[in-house]
Amino acid sequence: xxxxxxxxxxxxxxxxxxxxxCAASGxxxxxxxxxxxxxxxGKGLEWVSAVTGSGSTTYxxxxxxxxxxxxxxxxxxxxxxxxxxxxxxxxAVYYCAKDAVYGVQPRDWFDPWGQGTxxxxxx
Amino acid sequence: EIVMTQYPxxxxxxxxxxxxxxxxxxxxxxxxxxxxxxxxxxxxxxLIFGASTRATGIPARFSGSGSGTEFTLTxxxxxxxxxxxxxxxxxxxxxxxxxGPGTKVEIK
Numbered sequence: 001x002x003x004x005x006x007x008x009x010x011x012x013x014x015x016x017x018x019x020x021x022c023a024a025s026g027x028x029x030x031x032x033x034x035x036x037x038x039x040x041x042g043k044g045l046e047w048v049s050a051v052t053g054s055g056s057t058t059y060x061x062x063x064x065x066x067x068x069x070x071x072x073x074x075x076x077x078x079x080x081x082x083x084x085x086x087x088x089x090x091x092a093v094y095y096c097a098k099d100a101v102y103g104v105q106p107r108d109w110f111d112p113w114g115q116g117t118x119x120x121x122x123x
Numbered sequence: 124e125i126v127m128t129q130y131p132x133x134x135x136x137x138x139x140x141x142x143x144x145x146x147x148x149x150x151x152x153x154x155x156x157x158x159x160x161x162x163x164x165x166x167x168x169x170l171i172f173g174a175s176t177r178a179t180g181i182p183a184r185f186s187g188s189g190s191g192t193e194f195t196l197t198x199x200x201x202x203x204x205x206x207x208x209x210x211x212x213x214x215x216x217x218x219x220x221x222x223g224p225g226t227k228v229e230i231k
Contacts, residue, residue: 045210047220059218095166107217109157113166
């Protein structure tokens with residue numbers, strides 16, 4: 001069974017940093033692109049970032065470009081999201097999500113999703 | 124950026140009745156649309172991909188249709204466990220994935 005388990009969320013002041021992790025199991029991790037998607041309280045879904053299976057290429061939404069860094073350690077089956085210069089509007093549940101189809105690029109729907117980790121940016 | 128619009132925002136349906144949810148893309152996305160169901164306190168799960176293909180384990184009462192810019196998710200006979208928010212997503216313009224704002228389905 002494919003499982004994704006996020007961790008690392010918490011309360012951080014504006015301008016602070018946080019690193020999220022997503023531990024993956026049940027599939028050959030380096031064969032799939034991975035994504036981060038966030039959901040602000042009571043709001044909809046927003047794609048944040050993606051990384052290819054090898055980790056060599058990364059993609060970002062304009063709203064986080066230059067502040068967030070996605071990476072992966074294929075030897076540990078773990079996905080990361082380093083978040084710097086955090087803003088109040090970055091407060092959300094952050095989900096990691098696996099690209100549904102075997103392949104290098106993040107070009108498909110997401111399946112499955114982890115349960116999410118809550119990030120609150122507040123003074 | 125491709126903007127996804129969903130309507131209605133809220134849908135109240137009697138048990139056993141059908142429900143039709145709509146999603147419109149601001150430009151053609153071919154058939155690269157997925158539908159997700161999100162129940163309160165849970166992560167989203169995929170129902171439909173490729174606009175019309177049911178994901179593994181999804182009941183047959185869920186069906187999807189459409190191509191280009193207009194898409195529909197139909198629940199043929201609403202069950203109480205179908206109360207959720209439903210999101211459409213385009214992945215044609217990868218990796219700039221975008222989601223619609225969601226349709227909340229309630230029991231009347």
